[in-house]
Amino acid sequence: MSQQKPPVSFIGLGAMGFGMATHLVKEGYPVTGFDVYGPTLERFAQAGGKPATTPSEAVADKDYCVCMVATAQQAQSVLLDSENAAIQTLPRGAVVLLCSTVPCSYVQALEKDLAARGRPDVLLVDCPVSGGAGRAAAGTLSIMAGASDDAALEKGKDLLQAMSDPAKLYIVQGGIGAGSNMKMCHQVLAANQILSAGEALGFAAHLGLDLNRAAEGILGSDGWSWMFENRLPRILDANHQPIASATTIILKDTSIITHEARAAGFATPMTTAAEQVYFASLGRGYGPDDDAGLIRMYTEGVGRVGPVQGAAQTEHDKLALVVDLLRGVHLCSAAETLAFAHFVGLDLDQVFELCINAAGGSRMLSTVGPEIIRRLRGEGGAGRAATEGSSSGGESLSSIAARLSAAVDEAQRLKVPVFLGSSALNLIRQALRRSAGKEGSESSLQSVVGVWT
Amino acid sequence: MSQQKPPVSFIGLGAMGFGMATHLVKEGYPVTGFDVYGPTLERFAQAGGKPATTPSEAVADKDYCVCMVATAQQAQSVLLDSENAAIQTLPRGAVVLLCSTVPCSYVQALEKDLAARGRPDVLLVDCPVSGGAGRAAAGTLSIMAGASDDAALEKGKDLLQAMSDPAKLYIVQGGIGAGSNMKMCHQVLAANQILSAGEALGFAAHLGLDLNRAAEGILGSDGWSWMFENRLPRILDANHQPIASATTIILKDTSIITHEARAAGFATPMTTAAEQVYFASLGRGYGPDDDAGLIRMYTEGVGRVGPVQGAAQTEHDKLALVVDLLRGVHLCSAAETLAFAHFVGLDLDQVFELCINAAGGSRMLSTVGPEIIRRLRGEGGAGRAATEGSSSGGESLSSIAARLSAAVDEAQRLKVPVFLGSSALNLIRQALRRSAGKEGSESSLQSVVGVWT
Known part of the structure; x- marks a missing residue:
């Protein structure tokens, strides 16, 4: 017989939050939920939850609060600033699990803000999640949790375990905000690889490839990414339905990355390039649509940009160009993620472990990430991969540059934008030029990360 | 009394060519013109020219041929490959002035091709021009001319002088193709600064600024560029009329830059970012429109990307953000131009002299270019400008980065893409990180060029 579960409040019942909250209900937790959207509260009641009409009503008398609103602004409002904010009734010593994706700087400020308002007793855990609505509802999310003291993590542990896959609950060292930093670095991969899926298949469309067959080829290649596989059905759907994750959602996370990087003086050229396309897509009215619809940023010119004449003739050669584009983008995406994680002081082994098992996964990350x-x-000899052989098969950076260059050349012939592919090529060229004066073995794939450091 | 002028053939009577050819007519040259577009030939006859129906008919019995078609493909066709190509009747020892903007590699191949077809006697000069249709018709173009031997330049000199401003005829050392390399490097500025004009005023529109007043402020600021001033009336015109230079024209030149750079392994991150926006604009159907209409790539989201809330409140503060965006973009544009010119072996003093007096001019280039x-x-101490004072007023790279960063922050709040501004900021950040370990004085503005070298 299972132990009696403590009452839990749950603030924010959106696509992710609803699944997480109702999963807790199924696990036997008495869950009181709040959301600003009335119909959602009714659905939540039908699923066995108890609806509350304000945050303060939801959290009253409960030692556990999960907050899964969309933004830092919303978190600040429901927890502290609104008329009926949670802080008014939150019991002393309660734990708040902030699962929203927010800047590290925000959760650190939130902890100070709680203390300044006389509530240093609140045990704050920043624990953003990854995995999508399906895994949220199944209680098998990836969760990355940080806190200022172990008591908060200890108290929140049961709930975190209830919402996550046993192998995918990461306690992130570094205090409060470390979980958010981990999520932020993971989202570098997400931001780039959601768009690279559209860029690759948009390029394939201009090449005249059958998209279903091209996608099949990509899935079995080094161009694979979790995002590509996940978005594929909705990319191929003419209306990019159903809406599983709106473009505005990944844009929000992307802006956290670039904003935090700017504030710290760190360059994120890949994510920045992706973000500009996201902004441009808002201008086209695509914001509320599923992010799989971003392929339209590439395909709207098919058949109207001519006269064009590509060089690749066979389906095999064309698909190879698409895969080479993805390989170059994903290499740079992996390098930007890991360099940024290193910059913010995360444990890189943990970052890698998290990312390859979550939505940021890609074949290139798995292959080149460890190097x-x-x-x-600063471990290992320069160019170890190239000289001693490695999981990346000893391919050189010059080789991947040449193949990516051929893809960008072809995109130029076809007059199709490849925002990420062309950025990646310039970054790889920069890396090659920087190492040109050094020993030849410097041209291993992993040496590209030198551009970020 | 002027000397009798020799007969000249002129192939390609487009917006530029028509003005150049009719100016030669006014100067007393007997000019036989060819163009594929019949009505243009009629206009040319009315202007005192003699129309020809094929290239071979045009060039027959004339020691001088000016070729001003749009692309290398067209040049190859009219000179060598078409049914009635010029080569069939071109007199022995004739000079061909190829004024089209084409890759250096093309004119070098053309010279070899002429020899291979038994015509090593043809005196080939590659002499692309800059200055727009107005200066073409006035005979005051900037012209940059290269050739394999001095006899070609000597024979072509009178015609080159007739078409150019006396102070703006540049003989470029380096043999055949050197003129094209010079034009290519100049076009790095053109490619970036045509788009930066639209990016700046698009940003201004999202900021809620009156565009006429904002433009006035920019014209008197360090954000000034020749392209901004030249495109301004057509940017402000609701229909971006009249069509003075189609988007496809600058895209053609942009693609020469990035293609030649890729082939040489040189990274051109600014021009590459601009090119992707040009390609995206083709997809929107803007290709045939004047390039001033590129502002639409930024303004189409005005009022539909919300909810947004900027930080800048006053007109003064908002305009400062726009100017800071331009300063950052033009600094990187200047660095990319000069680094690429250095890479292809041009005389940098001549490049600078040409660019500041042609369409590539900008206040930032004038100020920081010499440093x-x-x-x-490799002359001068590191960070000379910052430590000893200079024409850039001792402003540091960190300072320009901070101001550009504030502009990009604001663009992020307003959810408007700033393709060039965000690229420039990442490049400046890269430069700052590279020099972080070195002496503090390394943060002079000119140190940004280290990213390209």
């Missing part, structure tokens, strides 16, 4: 990490740590 | 050149040559 990039060694290089960031 | 960038000293740095590229």
